[in-house]
Structure formats: structure tokens, C-alpha cells
Amino acid sequence: MTLLEKLQAFPKFETVPTEQLQWVVDRGEVITFAKDEYFFKPNDPLDHLYLITGGEYIFKIQRNEQVQTVGRFKAPMVTGTLPYSRTTVAKGYGVVESEVEMLALHKDHFRDMICDCHELTTVFVHEMSSRIREFTKTSQLNDKMMSLGKLSAGLAHELNNPSAAVVRSSKELAKHLKTVPERFKRIIDTQLTAEQIDDVNEVLFKRLEDGVLSLSTMDRMDREDALVDWLYDQDVEEPEELADSIVDFGFTVEDFEKIAEKTPQEDLPSVIGWVDQLLTTEKLVGEIEDASERISNLVLSIKSYTHMDQAQEKSKTDVHTGLNNTLTMLNHKIKRNEITVVTEYAEGLAEPEVLPSAINQVWTNIMDNAIDAMESTEKRELLVRTYPTGKYIAIEIRDSGTGIPEDVKDKIFDPFFTTKAVGKGTGLGLENVMQTVRVQHEGLIEVESEPGKTSFTVCLPVEAV
Structure with a gap:
């Protein structure tokens, strides 16, 4: 098949007179590229119109330090620079997939082509318009995907923190609740009267109402040290661990003095253990609730931001x-x-x-x-x-x-x-x-x-x- 016949086989050239295609053949240069050769690279000058008559190449572009495949292009096709195009350099890589044969026409011939080959020029102008539409469509999609990627990365991080807190507190709560039967048994074995239980509850519920306090590092350390010393004096087991959880609710030595006044000495460790049980459970449930609320608020923000449940x-x-x-x-x-x-x-x-x-x-x-x-x-x-x-x-x-x-x-x-x-x-x-x-x-x-x-x-x- 002659080169002219190959050009006549281009669907785009159905309406182009034979003499205009022959005009291109007479002024063009036949070029071939072997498999895996680069047809073009980023910043290579675009000074030729290419009519690919055989073979296939892959177009790749670099994004975020990664080379991504944009598409595969087979003969017959038109590529390179076009009349009236302002593009001057290549934006990506053209890697030959199977041997490519093409007819290259230098842009210096464009002025004569516009004057002498009206039908052919019209085809190339339509080709450029199609390129612009496709490029705009692709770029808009890439822009949306890039924005979505940025937001998704940020949202994943924002969601990860509270979700990790839920998992962490849930595991700690499950571990903590395993000690409930033993501590409940100890509190049942005490001989507290209803009046004594009410006195303990009065101190306990007052601190529960106040919730977890935000204490400075120094203030927290001072309170913990005082509580540990007092708990040691009362022969309470694991005083450091108890003080660490109790101090979050603002418990002081004075609070436990009030409990001790109403509680028999032999029952005091069991009562304090039960108080710690309730406070720790309350704290962990509160942490789960706070983290879940943060997740819920973030989801509501996403829903409000996108208005995905409303008509546009x-x-x-x-x-x-x-x-x-x-x-x-x-x-x-x-x-x-x-x-x-x-x-x-x-x-x-x-x-x-x-x-x-x-x-x-x-x-x-x-x-x-x-x-x-x-x-x-x-x-x-x-x-x-x-x-x-x-x-x-x-x-x-x-x-x-x-x-x-x-x-x-x-x-x-x-x-x-x-x-x-x-x-x-x-x-x-x-x-x-x-x-x-x-x-x-x-x-x-x-x-x-x-x-x-x-x-x-x-x-x-x-x-x-």
C-alpha cells in the first residue's frame, strides 16, 4: 500500500481531495520508531504534525513524582502540533508499544496548507477542537480527583484519631469490666448501712457531676502524690494506679476523709476499690462518647459540605x-x-x-x-x-x-x-x-x-x- 493510500484510509480524511493528501505526502517525511523507543519526552519541542499510519504508542505523564499511563493510541491517527495550536512543547512521554510508522509535516508548511488545502485544514481545526474538549474534560476530572484526594487524605486523618480513641477506650473498658465481679463481691461482703452508702454516694456523685477535670501538670502531680500517701496509710492495694484514675475527677484527700469517717476501717479498701471501678468506667464511657460525637460531627460536616442529600x-x-x-x-x-x-x-x-x-x-x-x-x-x-x-x-x-x-x-x-x-x-x-x-x-x-x-x-x- 502506498503512503497516499494509507492516508486515504484515515476516516478523518474521507472528504479531503486526493490532491491535498498528495500535497502532504510531497512535503512530509516518513519516520519510524521501534518498540520501547520514546516518540517524545516532556519539554521536547512540538514542531511537527504527525500522521501515524501504523503501530501503537502509549502516552504517559508524570504526576506527584509518579509516571502514570494516560492512554494508548493506535494508527490511523493524527497527533503532534496542529494549525493555530499554541502548544510548543510535549507534556509527557510517548512510548512505542509496537513499531510506529508516521508521516511528519513541519509546521513551517502550515501557512501554505491553510491557503491551498482548505478541506484538509478544516479537518485539522476540527481535530484541535476535539482535543481541547477532551483535554478540558480530562483536566476537570483530574482537578476534581485531586481535590477529592486532598480532602480524603485529610478526612481519613481526622476520622482516624477519634476512631482510634474509640477502639482504645473500648478495649480498656472490656479489660476493666473483667474486674467487676471480684470488686462487686468485696463490696457485697461489707456491712455498710443504707445511711453509710448514701454518704459515700453523696461524695461520689458530686464528683461525677463535675466530670473529668482539666488540670495542669503540676496540680495533677501534687494531687496524685497526696492521694498515694493517704491510700498507703490506709493499706489500700495499688495506690498509684488508683490515684491515677481517681484524680481525673478531682478527688482529694478531703473527699476520702469524708468517706473514711462513715466507713468501717476494714471495709475502706473495698469501698475505695468500688469507687475507682465506677469512676474508671465513667471515664472510659465518656471518652468513647466524646470520640463518637467527633466522628458524628465530622460526618455531618461532610454531608453539609457536599449537600449530597439535596437537589442541586x-x-x-x-x-x-x-x-x-x-x-x-x-x-x-x-x-x-x-x-x-x-x-x-x-x-x-x-x-x-x-x-x-x-x-x-x-x-x-x-x-x-x-x-x-x-x-x-x-x-x-x-x-x-x-x-x-x-x-x-x-x-x-x-x-x-x-x-x-x-x-x-x-x-x-x-x-x-x-x-x-x-x-x-x-x-x-x-x-x-x-x-x-x-x-x-x-x-x-x-x-x-x-x-x-x-x-x-x-x-x-x-x-x-
Whole structure:
């Protein structure tokens, strides 16, 4: 099969006159690549249009220090640079899977092709439009997956702490409850009267009502030492272990003196053991309850953040709830970077009609960029402020990061523009912010930046436009 016949077999060229395909053949160069050879590498200049007439190659790209396969491409296909394309260098790797044969046309011929080969040029323009659509679709999906990955990592860490606390306290509680029968037997063997039991319960329940206290290290040590000395004097077994759990509820020597006054000396160790049994059980149950509540609150924050149980329609929304939920989603990253968060919320702020899930993504993109901007700075403060302004409400998110360079400030909302390393940003985050604020909500967004202070201010109309 001749080279011209191979080009005529391209489905894309069905409507292209034979003489125009012959025009390409006359000016092109046939190139072949063997299996496992690199067809192109990152930053290789893109100065040829390639018409692959045989073989297959794999396209790979580096993301987060890992090389990932994007797709496999077989003949017949069009690749390389195209007329009117502004792409100048390759973004990934082209690895030959089976020997590739292609016709390469240098871009210096594009001007003549546009003038002399209208049908062929039209095919290539349509090809470029399809590329842009596919690339945008893929990049948006990658951007969403990248955001989801960041949030998932943070949420996994946030959930791990309370869930680990539940497991730890549950195991400790199960171990502790195994001692109940023996201590219950001892307390049954005592000869306490109903009045004496009431006296003990009065002291016990007062401390239970106060709950676990937050004591300074020194205060705790002083109380423990005093309790250990007193328990030793009363011949109570394992005084150090008892004091460690009892002191959490604020028990003092005076409390046990009151119990001792109403309890026969021979029964005192059993009574104190039973008091410790109840306090330890209460403490462990409280720890499980607190950790479970943290998990529940986090799940509620996730549900509120995504609005996954609601229709995707505009509704009056308290932006403070969305801002707080976003801070919760990013809490792991905020803590890891030792960032101080300051919130200044206006009271009685009007509730705009918004798409809650979409507007929460706006806060996420802006805050996530702000956190990244403070990675190398000494002062790390994230300010989130709201206030009314005319027919709008304003939401300002300000960071103390390095600032946005003057030469890129006008480009930050452009599609695919990013200053982050390859694999760490798609360049669609702020472009999506712009689309969501201006197009979907007919709002405004302003950016002010200087070293040590960058603020994004989003203004949303109070009444839906």
C-alpha cells in the first residue's frame, strides 16, 4: 500500500481531495520508531504534525513524582502540533508499544496548507477542537480527583484519631469490666448501712457531676502524690494506679476523709476499690462518647459540605456554615502546616441564593491555594471574614503567604494556568472559581496581593439575579 493510500484510509480524511493528501505526502517525511523507543519526552519541542499510519504508542505523564499511563493510541491517527495550536512543547512521554510508522509535516508548511488545502485544514481545526474538549474534560476530572484526594487524605486523618480513641477506650473498658465481679463481691461482703452508702454516694456523685477535670501538670502531680500517701496509710492495694484514675475527677484527700469517717476501717479498701471501678468506667464511657460525637460531627460536616442529600438547585444558604465546613475539610492540612485560623463573621448576615455544593468548592479552591502559599513563610495566618456591602455580601479569604507575582496576577483565572509543580495542580481551580462566582451566581471576585498578604474577596448578590 502506498503512503497516499494509507492516508486515504484515515476516516478523518474521507472528504479531503486526493490532491491535498498528495500535497502532504510531497512535503512530509516518513519516520519510524521501534518498540520501547520514546516518540517524545516532556519539554521536547512540538514542531511537527504527525500522521501515524501504523503501530501503537502509549502516552504517559508524570504526576506527584509518579509516571502514570494516560492512554494508548493506535494508527490511523493524527497527533503532534496542529494549525493555530499554541502548544510548543510535549507534556509527557510517548512510548512505542509496537513499531510506529508516521508521516511528519513541519509546521513551517502550515501557512501554505491553510491557503491551498482548505478541506484538509478544516479537518485539522476540527481535530484541535476535539482535543481541547477532551483535554478540558480530562483536566476537570483530574482537578476534581485531586481535590477529592486532598480532602480524603485529610478526612481519613481526622476520622482516624477519634476512631482510634474509640477502639482504645473500648478495649480498656472490656479489660476493666473483667474486674467487676471480684470488686462487686468485696463490696457485697461489707456491712455498710443504707445511711453509710448514701454518704459515700453523696461524695461520689458530686464528683461525677463535675466530670473529668482539666488540670495542669503540676496540680495533677501534687494531687496524685497526696492521694498515694493517704491510700498507703490506709493499706489500700495499688495506690498509684488508683490515684491515677481517681484524680481525673478531682478527688482529694478531703473527699476520702469524708468517706473514711462513715466507713468501717476494714471495709475502706473495698469501698475505695468500688469507687475507682465506677469512676474508671465513667471515664472510659465518656471518652468513647466524646470520640463518637467527633466522628458524628465530622460526618455531618461532610454531608453539609457536599449537600449530597439535596437537589442541586439554588437555595438560601448561610455562607458561614459552608465556610466552617470547608475549614473542617481542610483541618488536617491546616494543622500540619501550623496555620492559625481567624474568623470574623458579620452577625445577621443575609443569606444569598446559591448552589451550596458549588460555592463550597469555591471556598475550598481559594483556601487550599492560600494554605499552599504559606508553606515557606514564617507567619502563617488564614483570615476568613464576611461583611455586607450594598446589594451583596462579601467573603474575604486572606493569607500571609508569599503573594502572587505581578507578572502572573492577570493570568491566575486563565484555564490551565498554574504556578504549581507538574502533578500538583491542573490550572482549573481558580478558573472554576471564576465560572462559579461570575457565571453561575452573577457575583464579583477581586484579588489583592503583595508579599505577606493576599486576599480573595467574593461578592454574592443577596437577591438572585
